Amino acid sequence: MKSITINGSKRESVGKKATKALRNAGQVPCVLYGRDAEPLHFSADEIAFNDLVYTPDVHTVEIKLAGGEKIDAILQDIQFHPVTDAILHVDFYQIQEDRPITMEIPIHTVGVARGVKNGGVLRYNLRRLKVRGLAKELPDFIEANVTKLKIGQKLYVTAVESEEYTIQHPDNTVICQVRTSRNIVALDEEDEDEVPADEVPSTETDDVAAVKEGEDS
Template sequence: MKSITINGSKRESVGKKATKALRNAGQVPCVLYGVEGDPLHFAAEEIAFQNLVYTPDVHTVKIKLKSGESYNAILQDIQFHPVTDAILHMDFYQIFDDKPITMEIPIHTEGVARGVKNGGVLRYNLRRLKVRGLPGDLPDYIVANVTKLKIGQKLYVTAVESEDYKIQHPDNTVICQVRTSRNIVEDLEEEDEDEVAADEVPASEVEAGEGEAAESKE
């Protein structure tokens, strides 16, 4: 996973006046938890967080302070101004290379579902997956291949399992599925090697009505 460096400085005071002064100067007050002792209060320029906040991707963070200290962390919480959307406050949590962490990783679908080619619509149930693993093993995003999905079939989280991380969702959690639409094209192509094998897609994954439609054609 990629890392973003944030250069900041320790906060000498954490009172309301000092916090307001920081924001007026274009600084964002932050807190780093998980460090030895009390949480670390620091501040950094708001522009430094643009590539961390305003992106669909996730990153780890290297916090470098003017005092020479450096910490690896992940973003834990963020507060925005209700009107201007300016960043008001950010919370971070220190991480270590040898200790697993839990993060929400975005899902990127790959390919065009067979059911979509036949007039169906790909519906997303999840855009991110909560996974747990070592910081160095977590990916920037998780690839979900939807090419073999027919109309009525679903893609479960078990399809994107990896030895690098453990998915924190039940096995029957659906990532996406191909639903019917008004423009349906009957699939008359014969089964080939690229299709989903019968034992790979349980009958429960095909929506009710597909079997009945097949019987009516006979």
């Protein structure tokens, strides 16, 4: 997984006045958790978070503190101003090589669904998957092949299982599905035939088995 660097300075004071002064100076107060010692309080330039926050990609972070200390971490939580959307506070969690972490990884679909070719529309229920695994084994994105999906079929999270991570969603969570539209074209004989179950892993046509949209996302 790609990593970005954020340069920061340890904070001597964590009171409200000191925090306000940091923000006025264009700094963001941060806390690093997951250490054997107490949480580490530091600050960094607000502009340093652009490549971490305002992107669809996911990254790990190398925090470089004044004095030479370097810490590998992941973004855990971020708070924004309700009006200006300025970053108010950021929480990080320290990465340890032998301990799994939980992250939301983007989903990239591959191929054109069979049902879309016949006039259906591909609808997404999830854009990211919450997975757990060792940081060094987590991918930049997760590929979901939709090529064999026919109209009415759904792709479930079980279709993208991997030994590198554990999916933190129920097995019946839907990633995407092909729905009907006004532009349905006549199906040819090949498409009218049933698709063998082993050709469409983790998909179903029974709407009862589908997860409510967004319920598990």
